[in-house]
Amino acid sequence: MRVGTSGLVLNEKLLFEHSDPGRKGYSLPELDVPSSDLPRELCRDEIPGFPELSEVDVVRHFTRLSTWNYGVDSGFYPLGSCTMKYNPKVNETAARLPGLADLHPATPAHLAQGALGLMYLLQEALAEISGFAAVTVQPAAGAQGELAGMLMIRAWHEAQNSSRRKVLIPDTAHGTNPATAALAGYDVVPIASDGVLSMAEVEAHMDDDVAALMVTNPNTLGLFETHIEKICRVVHERGGLVYCDGANLNALMGIARPGDMGIDVMHFNLHKTFSTPHGGGGPGAGPVGVAEHLVPFLPKPVVVKQGDTFRLDDDRPQSIGRLLAFNGNFGIMVRAYAYIRTMGAAGLKRASEMAVLNANYIRACLEDTFDLPFKSRSLHEVVFSDRRLAGGCHTIDLAKRLIDYGYHPPTIYFPLVVKG
Amino acid sequence: MRVGTSGLVLNEKLLFEHSDPGRKGYSLPELDVPSSDLPRELCRDEIPGFPELSEVDVVRHFTRLSTWNYGVDSGFYPLGSCTMKYNPKVNETAARLPGLADLHPATPAHLAQGALGLMYLLQEALAEISGFAAVTVQPAAGAQGELAGMLMIRAWHEAQNSSRRKVLIPDTAHGTNPATAALAGYDVVPIASDGVLSMAEVEAHMDDDVAALMVTNPNTLGLFETHIEKICRVVHERGGLVYCDGANLNALMGIARPGDMGIDVMHFNLHKTFSTPHGGGGPGAGPVGVAEHLVPFLPKPVVVKQGDTFRLDDDRPQSIGRLLAFNGNFGIMVRAYAYIRTMGAAGLKRASEMAVLNANYIRACLEDTFDLPFKSRSLHEVVFSDRRLAGGCHTIDLAKRLIDYGYHPPTIYFPLVVKG
Amino acid sequence: MRYLPHTQEDVAAMLGRIGIDSLEDLFAEIPAAVRLERPLNLPPPLAESELLRELRRLAGMNAGVADFHSFLGGGAYNHFAPAVVDQLISRGEFYTAYTPYQPEISQGTLQAIFEFQTLICQLTGMEAANASMYDGASACAEAVLMAVRLTRRHKVLISRALHPGYRATVTAYCRYLDMQLEEVAVAADGRTDPADLLAKLDEDTAGLVIGYPNYFGCIEDLGQAAAAAHAAGAQLIAAVAEPLALGLLKSPGELDADIVVGDGQSFGLPVSFGGPYVGFFAARQKSLRAMPGRLVGETTDLDGKRGFVLTLATREQHIRREKATSNICSNQGLCALVTTIFLSLFGKQGLRELAMQNHAKAAYTRQGIEALPGFSLPFAAAGFNEFVVRVESGDTAGVLAALEDQQILGGIPLGGEYPELQDCFLVCVTEQNTRQEIDELVAALAGGAAS
Amino acid sequence: MRYLPHTQEDVAAMLGRIGIDSLEDLFAEIPAAVRLERPLNLPPPLAESELLRELRRLAGMNAGVADFHSFLGGGAYNHFAPAVVDQLISRGEFYTAYTPYQPEISQGTLQAIFEFQTLICQLTGMEAANASMYDGASACAEAVLMAVRLTRRHKVLISRALHPGYRATVTAYCRYLDMQLEEVAVAADGRTDPADLLAKLDEDTAGLVIGYPNYFGCIEDLGQAAAAAHAAGAQLIAAVAEPLALGLLKSPGELDADIVVGDGQSFGLPVSFGGPYVGFFAARQKSLRAMPGRLVGETTDLDGKRGFVLTLATREQHIRREKATSNICSNQGLCALVTTIFLSLFGKQGLRELAMQNHAKAAYTRQGIEALPGFSLPFAAAGFNEFVVRVESGDTAGVLAALEDQQILGGIPLGGEYPELQDCFLVCVTEQNTRQEIDELVAALAGGAAS
Ligand SMILES: Cc1ncc(COP(=O)(O)O)c(C=O)c1O
Numbered sequence A, B: 001m002r003v004g005t006s007g008l009v010l011n012e013k014l015l016f017e018h019s020d021p022g023r024k025g026y027s028l029p030e031l032d033v034p035s036s037d038l039p040r041e042l043c044r045d046e047i048p049g050f051p052e053l054s055e056v057d058v059v060r061h062f063t064r065l066s067t068w069n070y071g072v073d074s075g076f077y078p079l080g081s082c083t084m085k086y087n088p089k090v091n092e093t094a095a096r097l098p099g100l101a102d103l104h105p106a107t108p109a110h111l112a113q114g115a116l117g118l119m120y121l122l123q124e125a126l127a128e129i130s131g132f133a134a135v136t137v138q139p140a141a142g143a144q145g146e147l148a149g150m151l152m153i154r155a156w157h158e159a160q161n162s163s164r165r166k167v168l169i170p171d172t173a174h175g176t177n178p179a180t181a182a183l184a185g186y187d188v189v190p191i192a193s194d195g196v197l198s199m200a201e202v203e204a205h206m207d208d209d210v211a212a213l214m215v216t217n218p219n220t221l222g223l224f225e226t227h228i229e230k231i232c233r234v235v236h237e238r239g240g241l242v243y244c245d246g247a248n249l250n251a252l253m254g255i256a257r258p259g260d261m262g263i264d265v266m267h268f269n270l271h272k273t274f275s276t277p278h279g280g281g282g283p284g285a286g287p288v289g290v291a292e293h294l295v296p297f298l299p300k301p302v303v304v305k306q307g308d309t310f311r312l313d314d315d316r317p318q319s320i321g322r323l324l325a326f327n328g329n330f331g332i333m334v335r336a337y338a339y340i341r342t343m344g345a346a347g348l349k350r351a352s353e354m355a356v357l358n359a360n361y362i363r364a365c366l367e368d369t370f371d372l373p374f375k376s377r378s379l380h381e382v383v384f385s386d387r388r389l390a391g392g393c394h395t396i397d398l399a400k401r402l403i404d405y406g407y408h409p410p411t412i413y414f415p416l417v418v419k420g
Numbered sequence C, D: 001m002r003y004l005p006h007t008q009e010d011v012a013a014m015l016g017r018i019g020i021d022s023l024e025d026l027f028a029e030i031p032a033a034v035r036l037e038r039p040l041n042l043p044p045p046l047a048e049s050e051l052l053r054e055l056r057r058l059a060g061m062n063a064g065v066a067d068f069h070s071f072l073g074g075g076a077y078n079h080f081a082p083a084v085v086d087q088l089i090s091r092g093e094f095y096t097a098y099t100p101y102q103p104e105i106s107q108g109t110l111q112a113i114f115e116f117q118t119l120i121c122q123l124t125g126m127e128a129a130n131a132s133m134y135d136g137a138s139a140c141a142e143a144v145l146m147a148v149r150l151t152r153r154h155k156v157l158i159s160r161a162l163h164p165g166y167r168a169t170v171t172a173y174c175r176y177l178d179m180q181l182e183e184v185a186v187a188a189d190g191r192t193d194p195a196d197l198l199a200k201l202d203e204d205t206a207g208l209v210i211g212y213p214n215y216f217g218c219i220e221d222l223g224q225a226a227a228a229a230h231a232a233g234a235q236l237i238a239a240v241a242e243p244l245a246l247g248l249l250k251s252p253g254e255l256d257a258d259i260v261v262g263d264g265q266s267f268g269l270p271v272s273f274g275g276p277y278v279g280f281f282a283a284r285q286k287s288l289r290a291m292p293g294r295l296v297g298e299t300t301d302l303d304g305k306r307g308f309v310l311t312l313a314t315r316e317q318h319i320r321r322e323k324a325t326s327n328i329c330s331n332q333g334l335c336a337l338v339t340t341i342f343l344s345l346f347g348k349q350g351l352r353e354l355a356m357q358n359h360a361k362a363a364y365t366r367q368g369i370e371a372l373p374g375f376s377l378p379f380a381a382a383g384f385n386e387f388v389v390r391v392e393s394g395d396t397a398g399v400l401a402a403l404e405d406q407q408i409l410g411g412i413p414l415g416g417e418y419p420e421l422q423d424c425f426l427v428c429v430t431e432q433n434t435r436q437e438i439d440e441l442v443a444a445l446a447g448g449a450a451s
């Protein structure tokens, strides 16, 4: 399939350039109470530069802008590390249901049992899928999940009167891993990997100032960290904890559980593995699963069940506190819950199998054409380099040329360990 | 503004060409009752050629197809005769409200008071806007409204024991007018207009075999039929009735009412004057307003109010009957009602004024450039011919070139009285 | 006013360009005598939030299927529509476009209609389908007119078991045309009476219209009817008010129908108090030029690329005027798109499975009611997802009212349209009715509703 | 499974191409010891219709604003969102796109974010805004960190009248960093105590965070706070949980704030039990490189055409890794789009009028409650659309429960976060509360809820 000629291409100005003084795009009921003035000195005159548009101006502006975008609904979107799933339409309907969308976060728990129940059921489902003892659904994205996780690791160390200062992070890691470790007050120690982490490298760095190892599994090369169990054992033996970046969980649902591998804490990206839309850069959600020993440190409030009722438990003295003003990206939780209930156990496993099948199929089709720096069996993604590209072509050229053919390019220049 | 280069253009196959045996795009609950077989000889094997697609296939297919279309939401859409208004978004929300969208047409009247009430209020509002004694909201589109109207005219004649066989139709009329007259069993007599109908032409043709005159006001040249009152008087004096094609009512809301001009019956196009979407060719709705003497002949059932309750009145012996299986395009009525309630009297008048202002402004800007065959003051549309176009250019070339500039072309080669 | 972009300055500048002083002047050609000299008497305008509040209030007075267990059918069916359908038709490029008269910027609509036409042909077993009609009833009327055009005969037979709304619509459409409609009786088993049919078919019979399934939910012997019609030189018109049945039943085309019409509402359209729905119209290739309505055809552009255009417009009123095959102009385009998306999702397997579920649930309900004292099933013919129930006491209204009190819409009383079935009502069961709902219906009927 | 397009034949062919025999083999690298040898223990899959039924059941257990008169605010506001907003963000090109890393096919998102940033600058009176943060609270935490970065100081003062959720979030973010947070007391009028503030500002103070309006709905004297902060060399951070107030109030920029953060939820986002909302973050041009999060900038392509790209990515974690200005990656892009569309619709006049209505309704309510025996208003400072009510009897819980019985969510009890305000609750009134609802609230309070 090639780029066709049937479509329309429309230019569009900035919305401010459409503005015309006196246009209105809103309606308000007549004020039904006496008007009331704020003290003059508190008030501004007008908002300089703010637009004035009619409703049709606004509709056309954003409709036209949208046509400049490519989404999962437009076609194949093979971004490595991003898990660009189909975003089910019924989930959009679900998140907008009255009773969910119009529920205020300060509603008393007895009048919000449906919402709290949904959060609880989602926590339970994620715990089962990942093999962790408990899950918080509060964090707003993967990186915030990482922060929650690293703060819990630090709180755990403090609770043992340990004040370790270092975190080991492999060179394949996503940039959020070191950035998060730093935000939790840690010094980052990069460690080398050769496709996967070797025991030697871990053992060489795992000293008694290391609080944790952050690992991604499968890692950003799409490879399963084959020594993961042993790695966890060594880290634990030497007094550290293991954080897992769960961005790539889509390879493992129903196949293997990070919690069973010895990992202490992991974030999920609901906007990856659990089909919620990326939204052009969020909102997502980054729940975190923890092993038993980290449960006391979970961000608060935690949704708990007592008998048949649910409530937000705030009375958690060892908690790291809260990372958002309210209960997290509830609308995203609704979508993820809808996905899990739609797929069921067999469906989730099948989704993982098909993702891995697809990546390996692409690999099989292209490994004679492109350079494949790491050769062990891929899971849900495969990373090529541009070394074998002829004619002075680089990854970026390939990426842009794919656009000409109507496809979204793959993720490029990541992970940093692969050249091009 | 010119066609830009920011947009995407994507090819797309036929949906059948995406099909792959075994794909599924649906889900059904497990059957919770015993299965039951129909006698074998009644059953087909499978539906040859029917597609098999997953949900994401379907979403991508239609998303991509849509990008080949231009809508009112894409930009300026200056089709004469079509009244391409902005289609308000809240009306789409309104028509989908539970209680409206999921109401079955056979619901007993006492459990459908809201819907019947809405239909009644819409009838009343349309009657007030048009100056007619009563309105039926049953017909599904303008042409079906015409049919309802012409059948009523014929029924009225029959009730007077008159069996006139001819209908006068000006050469500027839309094709549905003669087609409808024929469907009502009439012979069509075309009459000439010179921009507007002259009294002489009407008087020359108005004999005692003429059942009706069908007139469009403002007509398809965008001109007000200035002699309309006298024309109605003459037709009435000679025993005929006057049908008005109300497609162009958008020029007159709050300005003048067809019912006050002596017209006996007129259809509305809710998908024109009352902002409901054209939908790429429908659904619309074509209510019909009638003067007092035609009320007994309205299609049945009619929504009537008794005390505080509404019901469908089926007991109308002189009615022409029904033209659809149920109550008409109710979802379109909801949108039109929403529009009327949003605009109010002043808003509707302003809409007419702005439409007429726009058409005259375009005329003022272009009348030095293009040939303007009819020179009297335009209402909501203006018709140019291609006579003055240089370089062998014709209307069709101009239309297609406008597309290159990102605009929808105006209506072309209509009405037939204007060359090119 | 948020829908009108004009500012005061715009208006002044535009009036200046036009060369007039006021908006008043724009209407100079309208004689004073017919000017409206007062404001329209309409309720004051509502803000968007107020409008929704008011419409929610009206909606709240209606008994939607969210609040009631509904067993209403009779040409409008409570089927589930996947969320995909509404989200796709809500794309502005689809629903705010006009009829695709400019193919260069309407290929989306055109290809989708082409796909609709193809799906309808596959479903009905016919060779040519149009871009849609208003609804099943008006499509049926157009079919009758086409049969008359094709045969140049003047009599059309209509089965009394055809949907009453369809029959009434045919009657209204044909009211002043030079033709007669004659009714064919219903046999004891609920199907069209073959003897009466044969007796009425003659050399002036243009066509015969039969519901498939018919209004009572019974599956007509279409093959036999086709043979009889064809023997008399008449066209067989099959009218399909519940097209989901075609997921299981032999197609009318296979059974030799000449014209197949029906309503696509079952395929993704909400019942919406009766509309908008979507009529479909399919026929044989040889009758193509006699067909009413728009047709989309495939073509290639100058570069050899496939494209789609409105075709055979010479049948239509824009060109043919009073000689057109129909007066229809706007049809139900967006509803045809709904149907197309729905059928794309369900496809070959899904439509069959959906039809099976409907049939199984109706059969289960039928058995449940049949076993109740006080009720009987007058018609023995096989049915799809509807059937007629007789109230032995004769108090149909009382039975249905008692059900309403239990938030059940139990069925459509038949007495209004069929005085001979004053003691009967029509029950419809779809995949949306759970076994529990069905059991509640049966229990409610058992528990005194019959008394 | 309707979301997975693979057929059995596809799977077989693909396995063949890969050169393995089974799906099992794909996972050969995963050691047997960590394989899951049983199916996941999850509830059975639901069909789409069942799923919606289940979610409607859960939704039905919640007290949404459709059923209750709600006076809950406190950082999440019940404002009306025009239908346009949701319909536009529901376009697949917007919501199913990834972060705009490939500008050639992401100009829609990029230009919209650029417009968002511009609107936030205009609204806050600042010079640079980022592409969004998770919410107001986390934006506030990031602002604190930025103040520390900019000043290289270690102490940050936080007003006790700042939203408790914001305070808690700042605390958690800063938990293990080399810095101290100190609280500034609340004065009797409900605003930050200027004396305590001055006393605590010193040469190690990096910044001062003040709510504008604050959690009690009071309008802080931001100008005075800015002067004090600047005199000490500290940054003033204004945190705006109800940005609608900025439709009326002087902008924080005008009052000399250095960093302005807040939450855009009021502008078109449903309250949705707490999220997703959208944090905004604006600062001075000179601090641009110290800002957290993504930024979109304008550029021109080779043909001189305007375009937009992600810019200054060198601050971000992809490149800077542990030295990044923040760890944020995905933000709340689609929610920023909501806000952009909402503000485009309301614009200059609309936002002002909306703000006026909110203020007028709150003032009306405030007067109504103030006049009631048994209730008083502890704080005298001017407010926007929220205010604190004191229950003289001290039985706040009883009062609110009595309101609930009348389908009124009367406010947020303050005792949990402010033990000194155990007898108080926070009332919020928006344009969505009609006078009738307000009168009902006042009547309910009068009629015994006070007892
Ligand atoms: C491997 C990996 N880790 C972490 C993240 C950060 O997740 P988020 O963007 O949800 O904060 C990503 C996102 O792209 C990722 O791919």
Ligand SMILES: Cc1ncc(COP(=O)(O)O)c(C=O)c1O
Residues within 6 Å of the ligand: B081, B082, B141, B142, B143, B144, B174, B176, B216, B220, B245, B247, B248, B269, B284, B286, C328, C329, C330
């Ligand atoms: C003048 C005129 N009359 C009648 C019609 C027919 O209306 P409808 O398409 O609603 O049947 C139209 C529609 O284009 C028209 O422009």
